[in-house]
Every structure is written in structure tokens, then in C-alpha cells.
Amino acid sequence: MKKAALELEAKSGPVAVGDKTLRAFHGYQMKRTFNVIQSDLSRTLKPFDLRMLTYSALVLIVDNPGLRQSQLAEAMDIERPNLVLIVDELERRDLIIRDRLPNDRRAYALKVTLAGRQLYQKTIAAVKAHEEMLLEGIGDDALATAMDVMRRIEKNHRRVG
Numbered sequence: 608m609k610k611a612a613l614e615l616e617a618k619s620g621p622v623a624v625g626d627k628t629l630r631a632f633h634g635y636q637m638k639r640t641f642n643v644i645q646s647d648l649s650r651t652l653k654p655f656d657l658r659m660l661t662y663s664a665l666v667l668i669v670d671n672p673g674l675r676q677s678q679l680a681e682a683m684d685i686e687r688p689n690l691v692l693i694v695d696e697l698e699r700r701d702l703i704i705r706d707r708l709p710n711d712r713r714a715y716a717l718k719v720t721l722a723g724r725q726l727y728q729k730t731i732a733a734v735k736a737h738e739e740m741l742l743e744g745i746g747d748d749a750l751a752t753a754m755d756v757m758r759r760i761e762k763n764h765r766r767v768g
Contacts, residue, residue: 637757644741651737655730656700660685662730664693665719668703669727673716675708702726 629635645659652662660683667682668674674682680690694717697703702723705715719727742750 647737647741648734651733652730655726657730660693661696665697665702665723665727668717669719669724672718675714675716677714679717
């Protein structure tokens with residue numbers, strides 16, 4: 608029986624797996640959508656030798672000069688030890704610098720370098736183009752509603768959690 612099923616699949620191609628039940632869940636659909644966005648974003652950032660996390664960190668540092676590493680970890684919702692690797696990578700590439708804070712010698716203020724700012728500008732343009740391509744044909748009202756729904760979900764989680 609197993610052999611017959613394999614022969615049938617070989618002739619007709621793989622059998623599609625139905626996920627109708629899962630697609631009724633908003634979280635599952637969001638995850639599927641995120642997978643598409645993440646995959647395309649990875650391709651978009653690859654020429655700049657950035658990953659989604661290093662890109663996010665760079666943007667937050669540019670947008671918040673003097674940000675402390677602990678603040679960056681909180682903003683990115685990642686553990687501090689994981690953040691150290693990201694900050695090390697950005698610093699090694701001379702995209703950011705770490706300055707000791709005068710009032711707290713244990714903490715660092717993160718600042719962008721000229722090279723980091725230039726890369727930021729190039730990547731922002733590339734990511735905007737990536738989003739425009741993926742959101743093509745979706746009206747402004749629908750996009751605003753989707754953004755509102757995602758923010759409310761995040762807010763509800765913070766309230767409950």
C-alpha cells in the first residue's frame with residue numbers, strides 16, 4: 608500500500624497539505640505572512656550584508672542617538688547576551704561606536720558612524736521598495752486598519768502579560 612501511494616505521488620506530484628483549520632487562526636495567518644515578509648526582507652538586506660536583527664538595531668541606534676545597550680535590548684525585545692553579538696557585529700563593521708557613559712562606567716551609549724548613517728540611508732530606501740512591492744494593490748485604509756490591529760494585539764499582550 609505504501610509503495611502504491613509513493614508511485615501515485617511520483618506520477619501526480621506531491622499531495623497538497625490542507626491547512627484550512629489553521630488558516631482560520633489570525634496568529635497562524637500572521638506567521639505565514641511574516642514568513643513571506645522575512646524571506647523577502649532577507650533577500651533585500653543581503654547585498655548590504657545585514658540581517659533583519661542587525662538592520663533593526665542599526666535603525667534604532669540611528670533614530671535614538673546615545674541609546675544604551677539595555678534600552679536597545681528592550682526595544683528589540685531580545686535578551687541582552689544576544690544583543691551583545693549584534694552590537695559587536697555593527698561595531699566591528701565600523702557602523703556604530705560604543706561610548707562609556709560618564710555617569711555610569713558600566714553602560715555604553717551607542718552612536719552611529721558616518722558609514723553607519725550612509726548604510727542606514729541606503730537600506731531604508733531598499734526596505735521601503737521591498738514593502739511597496741509586497742503591499743502593492745492594498746489600499747491605504749486597509750493598511751492603516753492592519754497596522755492598528757497589530758498594534759492593538761501587541762498592546763493587549765502587554766496589558767495581559
